[in-house]
Amino acid sequence: MNQKVEARLREALGEAAGTVDAAKIRPLVAPRRRTSLGGSRLRRPAVVVAGAAVAVVAVAGGVTFFWPAARQAPEAASANGTVLAAQTGSTVGDIAVFLCNKTSPYPACRDGSTGRAATPAEIDAVGRMLRTRPEVESVTFEDRRTAYENFKRMYHDNKVILDATRVDDMVESYRVHLTPGADPRPLIEAAKAMPGVSTVIDQRCVERAKKQADQAKRTGGTPPATAC
Amino acid sequence: MRVELSATDEPVAAEQVDVATIFAAHHVGLVRLALMMVGDLHTAEDVVQEAFERTHAGRRRLRDPAKALTYVRSAVLNGCRSVLRKRAFAIRRAVPYEPPIWSAESTVLIGEERREVLAALRRLPRRQREALILRYYLDLPDQEIADVMGIGASTVRSTIARGLAALGRNLGEEA
Numbered sequence: 079m080n081q082k083v084e085a086r087l088r089e090a091l092g093e094a095a096g097t098v099d100a101a102k103i104r105p106l107v108a109p110r111r112r113t114s115l116g117g118s119r120l121r122r123p124a125v126v127v128a129g130a131a132v133a134v135v136a137v138a139g140g141v142t143f144f145w146p147a148a149r150q151a152p153e154a155a156s157a158n159g160t161v162l163a164a165q166t167g168s169t170v171g172d173i174a175v176f177l178c179n180k181t182s183p184y185p186a187c188r189d190g191s192t193g194r195a196a197t198p199a200e201i202d203a204v205g206r207m208l209r210t211r212p213e214v215e216s217v218t219f220e221d222r223r224t225a226y227e228n229f230k231r232m233y234h235d236n237k238v239i240l241d242a243t244r245v246d247d248m249v250e251s252y253r254v255h256l257t258p259g260a261d262p263r264p265l266i267e268a269a270k271a272m273p274g275v276s277t278v279i280d281q282r283c284v285e286r287a288k289k290q291a292d293q294a295k296r297t298g299g300t301p302p303a304t305a306c
Numbered sequence: 307m308r309v310e311l312s313a314t315d316e317p318v319a320a321e322q323v324d325v326a327t328i329f330a331a332h333h334v335g336l337v338r339l340a341l342m343m344v345g346d347l348h349t350a351e352d353v354v355q356e357a358f359e360r361t362h363a364g365r366r367r368l369r370d371p372a373k374a375l376t377y378v379r380s381a382v383l384n385g386c387r388s389v390l391r392k393r394a395f396a397i398r399r400a401v402p403y404e405p406p407i408w409s410a411e412s413t414v415l416i417g418e419e420r421r422e423v424l425a426a427l428r429r430l431p432r433r434q435r436e437a438l439i440l441r442y443y444l445d446l447p448d449q450e451i452a453d454v455m456g457i458g459a460s461t462v463r464s465t466i467a468r469g470l471a472a473l474g475r476n477l478g479e480e481a
Contacts, residue, residue: 080471082474083473083477083479084442084470086419086423086477087423087438087442087470087473088442088443090416090420090424091342091439091442091443093416093417093420094338094341094420095338095341097341097347097407097415098334098337098338098347098350100334103333103334103337103347104348104351104355106329106330106333106355106358109359109362109363181324183327183331188331193324193327
């Protein structure tokens with residue numbers, strides 16, 4: 079009898095779990111800095127990393143902030159499977175190929191339970207591969223410092239975020255310009271398959287999605303579901 | 307966000323527990339776990355968010371990276387208990403955002419037969435319900451269930467056995 083109950087319980091719990099759509103759950107919000115505890119204990123407020131299962135529309139620089147606004151309007155933030163995420167780092171190039179650092183949450187960067195940063199050899203290999211692709215016009219490497227400079231420009235009016243972020247929080251990336259009319263998808267797939275690559279973002283797709291979301295906001299409609 | 311766990315000279319990477327990474331990696335699973343306990347998605351999301359904030363605030367207590375996930379699950383479980391306790395006392399803000407998944411009014415698509423099981427699970431005492439969910443959803447071994455719930459492993463075994471028997475009775479299965 080117990081076996082039958084066990085089987086029914088397993089099925090029921092599995093089905094209940096299945097009702098939670100990974101792409102639609104409300105993203106976590108970074109805890110607010112608690113000044114009452116004193117500055118030294120909490121030097122930096124949390125930088126919340128995007129869950130790998132969550133479809134992140136605008137991630138660049140590898141650091142994703144979920145704004146408290148996402149909390150007030152979970153529907154608006156996640157209804158289309160996208161995450162209200164502020165873009166960090168620069169928007170240089172058509173395709174951004176992000177490299178693993180030690181704290182990358184992406185499965186491609188995990189080695190068992192610990193993170194694994196891209197090795198210099200892997201970084202070189204990714205660069206070589208990108209430069210030999212026919213659809214690539216130019217490739218630039220963006221180091222942490224450059225990413226941080228871009229980040230500072232982008233968030234010059236947001237002291238909380240600037241205080242929370244250091245050069246070490248940035249991730250290195252390759253910025254790829256494509257030849258006009260080239261299909262980005264084969265390149266994205268090839269780059270994703272390289273060891274040491276955390277994620278690849280099609281920046282033009284992100285820009286389009288952002289425009290559509292803005293448009294929808296103005297007209298009061300729901301933004302179309304877009305996964306970049 | 308990363309936490310230095312001890313002041314020794316051991317390799318840094320092995321000594322860090324990154325609360326945000328744990329939550330990012332297990333977010334969906336934690337929300338699902340909370341859903342089974344509290345019954346509706348939005349409350350489950352709230353519970354996980356609060357557990358994240360609490361765990362993050364108390365991250366200095368996270369000394370053993372191997373135990374971090376257990377600690378986090380424990381925090382989620384505690385959050386669920388707190389929500390259910392508030393609901394039991396009809397505190398207004400603790401009402402579910404939507405009908406719980408085990409109720410007939412739920413708009414979540416679950417088969418009738420499965421819903422019966424969830425409703426029967428609901429009627430069990432808290433400890434039995436928690437132990438059954440941790441075993442039959444997460445497939446945790448006795449010791450981990452014990453750690454998450456803060457009870458002994460032998461208690462886990464007897465609780466699961468009693469819980470299954472009671473669930474069977476609730477469901478009208480032949481003994």
